[in-house]
Amino acid sequence: MAGGLAVLITMGTLNTSMAQRDGGGRLEGAWETQVSIIDCQSGNVIATFANMPVFAAGGTMTETTSGTAPALRTSGEGVWHHITGNHYAFRFKSFTFNTQNVFTGWMIIQADASLDSTGDAYTSSATIEVYDANGVLVGTGCAESAGTRFEL
Secondary structure (H helix, E strand, O other): OHHHHHHHHHHHHHHHHHHHHHOOOOOOEEEEEEEEEEOOOOOOEEEEEEEEEEEOOOOEEEEEEOOOOOOOEOOEEEEEEEEEOOEEEEEEEEEEEOOOOOEEEEEEEEEEEEEOOOOOEEEEEEEEEEEEOOOOEEEEEEEEEEEEEOOO
């Protein structure tokens, strides 16, 4: 009995070590993040706000932000994938409207994220592309974020 227990403990430790080394799938879940929109050239922070991305099994994601009023911007919908180790990439799109509720275009945010060794915190850097209603790129930007896992 003790020998079997030792084997189970050893197997569990090996499986945990392999999962920690690989990092795959650990991004799954809900996260509380602080996003900073930054000037791409100077690195100066332009604005900071709370954001909540949710990464689902299978590589899809949603995000909700406090940075823009819900009437002016939809939630983001997108995809994510594991790159290697604790590194991930994600990309999402949200639609924008003016104060008269007229569609004005969309934004695409593309980010690279790195989890810390606990798997309960991450940082990311992102590029932002802003398109008008005709699909013409009208602006670009940069962002950084830091977050912690949102749990029970």
